[in-house]
Amino acid sequence: MQLYARDVGQGTPLVLLHAFPLSSSMWLPQREALAGRFRIITPDLRGFGGSVLGAEEPSVETMADDVAALLKSKNIPRAVIGGLSMGGYVAMALCRRHPDRVRGLVLADTKATADADAARENRLRTADRIIAENSVAVLTEELLPKLIGPTTMRQRALVYGRIRGLVQSTPPKAAAWAQRAMAARPDSTETLRAVRAPALVIVGAEDGITTEADARHMADALPNGELHVIPRSGHLTSIEQPDLFNQSVADFVSAVAKSTA
Template sequence: MPIADLNQQGIYFEDSGGTGPALILGHGFLMDSRMFDAQVQALAPEFRIVRWDARGLGRTRWDGQPFTLYDSAADCIALLDHLGIQRAAVGGLSQGGYCALRVALRSPERVRGLVLISTSGRADGESFRTAARQVRDLWGTPGATENIVQLYAGAILGDPRFHSPWLDRWRQTPKGHFAAAMNNLIDRDDIEPRLGEIRCPAIVFHGVADTALPVAEGQALFDALPGRSRFVSIPGAAHAPTLTHPEAIYPPLVEFLRGLAS
């Protein structure tokens, strides 16, 4: 199992290899790098696709300490260093997109372009954060976990055909891991005022049927990025179109990546 010892963590990653331009992808909350299976299959070997599991989730060996999105950004940069990749397109879905934006702010010289999916530069409002804290505190309580899993399945995945095997993975998430990953989102800072600092090209994808983060958030993010290249709205897609609508992502994504490499 590919584990890199970075920043006192054992970061799980997969690297398609090859000599093509690199794209590194970070997953969303409760998910892991397997949510990008279709993108690896479609894009490699023309592109070198690196995907990794964030602290507290997936197969990464997390040290159990609280972490922020800036810690995740540091993990992403450290993984690029570990793999000898000087510059890459940096992307992610939801939580992974929050991380990618912070990589671009912290280390702009490492970012060739941004691939942002179902994400935002804004922090959540207080009412959302209050509800999220309640969910966090209920996780692991008999009966409550299953209700939360079902709620998240609808919001993140939408169509029940895509729920397996994710629901089983979610049910096995320890309370401490769930709480730390949730706190990472609840406590994130609002970087919308800083988005004008990000000058690299960016493509933004967002599902029209996304109830976890409405499509207007993706449009606002796109409008705020000076290097914006294209906004792709995906009809019928909920919060995880990389899983549910990969065919809508591939053509504009490959066009964007080829443009970065030219």
């Protein structure tokens, strides 16, 4: 199954994998700011945006295989792989299944640990409700308020409105499938310990979903990892503080390009 992807710019390939329950539309600030320096590839993960869902069982491994197939179709042997939240889970699965594809790794507002029982049960409950109602209203009610930090809520109402629109436009079947895939994902700590590529871990200082402690756990597990904390940002650092996010990522990708040329 071929993912739909936006592909802009030239230079070192940087693949950015979106958060749940958004789409590649969330990476607009990165495409605009970074395409002058790098080749920015932003796929819609299966079921989201312009990509079809398919009939496979829910799995972040399947999502990672989709990304590897996309790279193969574009004749890109290796790329810097970045993922935010759910996209980070997929990036870690890619490290597990297709490590030779990973030239560098960016993990933003995500975590290596599997869901605790209560979180897993909540995901499955949410997925069941989405299917029963054929609606993502539960995500607007329960998840949306947690996605951005208090600074953004106070100072950047337009950002909140944009994210709300992206959540509301999520196809219900894709949202339920992805929730079940994330509920089933394994612990990726050992995966990170085996990563030999340079890695950057980013977290919003106000992220209440994946915390700074989660980020430090990943950075400590990575043999060649560094941690950047983005101030005045919640879970969606690339949207809430795009300038700071872009600077961190651009510096990292430039260093990777020089060190692995």
